Amino acid sequence: MQDLDPAALDCLAALADEGSFERAAQRLSITQSAVSQRLRGLEQAVGQLLVVRSRPLRLTEPGKLLLRAARQWQALRADVARELGESLRAQARLAIAVNADSLATWVLPALDGVVQQGLADAARDGLGLELVVDDQDFTHEWLRQGQVLGCVSTVSKPLRGCTLTALGAMRYIAVASPGFVERRLGGDAAGGLDAHNFAAMPFIVFNRKDDMQALWVERAFGVRKPRLDERYVPSSEAYVRAVAMGWGIGVVPELQVREALARGELLALRPEVGVEVALHWHQWKLGAQAAAGADARPASAALDRVGAALVAGARRALGP
Known part of the structure; x- marks a missing residue:
């Protein structure tokens, strides 16, 4: 497999988010032709079909695998920009999946400090938090497919490449x-x-x-x-x-x-x-630390902050 083009990974993520070439092009401020060319280049690099051109379009299993890589790359890129004191021209997306009952009770208070800090430092904040809502038994599928970088779930076994933390009951x-x-x-x-x-x-x-x-x-x-x-x-x-x-x-x-x-x-x-x-927090281990074993901390500072805030907030609200 050839080296993956970061711009092509951004296109794949935009296609997954927007569901069409037209909206993905608008999001990236490029032409639809450029989106198609970058996707074709990525498919040639991996030698597999990544997107089924339907309405709405959908990702193949190899496409979902590369989507996880795209999400992780975007999160790491935003962290590097923040550490260097630079602002990103386009805001990256940090999506997490939560169940509706948690969202209605303890999730927003748990994340308030993280969000307020991001608002206060908006010039350097390169991540846009997105909350995806699904049943607690199904949020884990969003993580597996690469649509989100973390999830609140009833699943008690981590995916390979992910960490798991008990939140409470x-x-x-x-x-x-x-x-x-x-x-x-x-x-x-x-x-x-x-x-x-x-x-x-x-x-x-x-x-x-x-x-x-x-x-x-x-x-x-x-x-x-x-x-x-x-x-x-x-x-x-x-x-x-x-x-x-x-x-x-x-x-x-x-x-x-x-x-x-x-x-x-x-x-x-x-x-x-x-x-x-019983609820658990799952999140991807990003970057080189992902190969360091199950106890390695995630490399993405933003994802780490979100995860730590959710764990602390859940334990305050739910108890052990």
Whole structure:
């Protein structure tokens, strides 16, 4: 394999982000022809097809492998520029994948110091933070495909070339509005929901990847693969609002509804039952240190700062 052209790697990353040659050209301030030429040169250098020209375009497996290299190169380049006191003409992208419940609770406070520092040093900050949201069981796939440099995930085994740090456990509980408890559960939050009536009760579900409600029912009543009456609300904040409005039963992070419970706006159902979800932080080891073994620290200072902030913030919010 020939040496890889950094400009061609930038093109590959832009194509992955933008989904078309036209938008990638606009992002890079070059012509579509130049994007095509650089991509062809990269494909010739590795001897494999990297991009399927569909709408939207998609990367092949070799393309995903090189995308990881492109992300890592961009992060390292930004670090070098920052150390030299230079500003990058184009802002690099530092993308991380997080689950919606973490984003709605502890992620933003955890990252606030890092972001504020970047704003204060905007002239030299060469990285643009991007938060990609997916279910906690699927964020790891974004990392594997090279779309992000780090992720918050339930996966407990690191990819080769990545580090893994335990963040703590997020506890999920079942809640409902006082009106719902009165109408549907006989006013009994502690025991009104049982193995005989749960199937007739509406449950609020985030999206079709979300199985937290079924996991809670399994834990509460010992029912394998329960069938639920589901109503979908794909937003963490709107989800809690729908539960408070009496749309149905929600299974939510205790951290997210602690204040609503204290105010009596929501009631915990069978409060002794909870589902603990262990979360982990994964990030790529960048540069020469990636070959130094599993205990090597990442070479990218920016990614290291983001990871350290997330680890500290999660442990403050979630506990051990």
